[in-house]
Amino acid sequence: MVSDIAHELHSPLNNIRVWLEAAEDGVAESDDEFTTSLLEEALQLQHLIDDLQGFAAADAGVLRLHREDVFVRDLLHQVATAHSAAADAAGVILTVRTDDDPKLYADPVRIRQMIGNLVSNAVRHTAARGSVELRAVGAESGVTIEVRDTGHGIEPEELPYVFDRFWRAEKSRSRSTGGSGLGLAIVRQLTHAHDGTVTVHSTPGAGMVFGVRLPVVRADGQRSRLTRTPLRPR
Ligand SMILES: Nc1ncnc2c1ncn2[C@@H]1O[C@H](COP(=O)(O)OP(=O)(O)O)[C@@H](O)[C@H]1O
Ligand SMILES: [Mg+2]
Structure with missing residues (x-):
């Protein structure tokens, strides 16, 4: 399970890092498209983490209904x-x-x-x-x-x-x-x-x-x- 999660977190985070490095190097212009891509990746991460929290609670049997x-x-x-x-x-x-x-x-x-x-x-x-x-x-x-x-x-x-x-x-x-x-x-x-x-x-x-x-x-x-x-x- 932990390695599954690591794998799922890796890709959006990696994309964010690559985008930001490109901006730092002056390869990518930080325009609207750039911001949108970063936002998409951040949302993906947040969605995953939100779901994981719910999943972990239910998995541990502490999900309170x-x-x-x-x-x-x-x-x-x-x-x-x-x-x-x-x-x-x-x-x-x-x-x-x-x-x-x-x-x-x-x-x-x-x-x-x-x-x-x-x-x-x-x-x-x-x-x-x-x-x-x-x-x-x-x-x-x-x-x-x-x-x-x-x-x-x-x-x-x-x-x-x-x-x-x-x-x-x-x-x-x-x-x-x-x-x-x-x-x-x-x-x-x-x-x-x-x-x-x-x-x-x-x-x-x-x-x-x-x-x-x-x-x-x-x-x-x-x-x-x-x-x-x-x-x-x-
Ligand atoms: N209504 C559907 N029609 C076709 N494929 C579906 C449908 N619902 C789910 N799937 C398949 O099941 C997979 C797992 O769904 P889910 O657990 O909701 O993950 P996610 O939607 O984040 O990929 C989807 O990626 C898709 O391949
Ligand atoms: Mg789904």
């Missing part, structure tokens, strides 16, 4: 609103569909982070004119929150690795897809912390669907127990 009643319909609309600018910029249609409005007993901040990570991935990996759909499928035993995209998906043999920390399908981190590589590892941790499960299905070239299944608060006030229902492609 501040649970309260959370309504799934509100939750999905909040997440969609938070990502609507990114979706617009990418030309991706982002929609929310809920039939029922199940209630969770969950940490609203963590749950938004979890679903938000899935939505940001979906938007990032979907081409213009594609779509991302957020959907809640309710049942007595639990709710499944689905994030479904029409993006490029990944190969079936890669599926077992998607939740591993720092795993990426595209081996060289490019600027436009430069996440921390911890997004899905965090999703899995937070789901487990909420007594839930997460599943994934991919159709290469056609899209991907992630399903987060969580216990709901039933009418009698008790929390449901999850039963297994596998995800199916549509």
